[in-house]
Amino acid sequence: MPDSQAASPTIILDRVAIIRGSRLILRNFSLEAESGELIWVRGANGSGKSTLFRALSGLLPIASGTAETRGAIALCDDNLALDLDQPLEKAIGFWTTLDGISPQRLSVAMETLDLGSLAGLPVRLLSAGQKKRGALARLLASNASIWLLDEPYNGLDQANVARLDAAISRHCEAGGIALVASHIAPTVNVSRSIVIDRPLVEAAI
Numbered sequence: 480m481p482d483s484q485a486a487s488p489t490i491i492l493d494r495v496a497i498i499r500g501s502r503l504i505l506r507n508f509s510l511e512a513e514s515g516e517l518i519w520v521r522g523a524n525g526s527g528k529s530t531l532f533r534a535l536s537g538l539l540p541i542a543s544g545t546a547e548t549r550g551a552i553a554l555c556d557d558n559l560a561l562d563l564d565q566p567l568e569k570a571i572g573f574w575t576t577l578d579g580i581s582p583q584r585l586s587v588a589m590e591t592l593d594l595g596s597l598a599g600l601p602v603r604l605l606s607a608g609q610k611k612r613g614a615l616a617r618l619l620a621s622n623a624s625i626w627l628l629d630e631p632y633n634g635l636d637q638a639n640v641a642r643l644d645a646a647i648s649r650h651c652e653a654g655g656i657a658l659v660a661s662h663i664a665p666t667v668n669v670s671r672s673i674v675i676d677r678p679l680v681e682a683a684i
């Protein structure tokens with residue numbers, strides 16, 4: 480986690496509202512997270528977990544309230560964002576090179592998720608769980624001190640759930656923040672959980 484602000488990453492959301500299209504998805508949502516915290520983000524289908532993560536990543540605007548974050552943010556969600564025709568390591572390397580991350584750091588991230596033997600295989604030939612591990616390796620290799628993991632366990636076998644959990648724990652022990660949105664209880668020890676409720680009124684704006 481060589482993020483220059485890694486010493487004290489922070490998330491402070493104060494009465495935030497997020498609108499998608501013409502729909503109010505989150506309203507009056509507040510959250511504070513500090514260095515070392517691993518937070519399980521819960522909520523029914525459609526409650527707004529992915530929306531929250533996309534807004535924190537800067538992919539969606541905050542309509543009202545205030546959002547303050549310190550530290551680089553990495554998001555891993557359903558969007559694979561890897562070139563299907565490239566060998567896995569090169570496909571992830573496209574992003575890590577852009578971020579100035581060393582090939583060695585990428586190799587370590589891949590080994591962490593047992594991807595070494597798949598490094599030369601085109602992404603399109605990988606299984607669903609292998610692709611997911613590729614996407615997670617990209618996050619592990621990043622400089623980010625704040626990890627946003629949207630359903631990270633989808634498609635992972637037990638051994639890889641354990642590898643991912645160990646990586647998340649190490650990240651938080653080193654002072655990072657991890658938010659894990661999952662319908663199943665994470666097997667890793669979480670600091671606390673938060674529940675996202677649907678807004679009382681989901682009216683057209």
Ligand SMILES: Nc1ncnc2c1ncn2[C@@H]1O[C@H](COP(=O)(O)OP(=O)(O)OP(=O)(O)O)[C@@H](O)[C@H]1O
Pocket residue numbers: 499500501502504522523524525526527528529530531
């Ligand atoms: N582009 C969009 N325009 C309007 N509404 C949208 C758009 N994208 C998503 N939504 C709505 O936003 C709401 C929240 O979706 P989101 O994906 O954040 O939920 P979630 O909590 O992650 O759900 P799940 O548990 O099913 O993954 C849903 O009601 C969805 O229909």
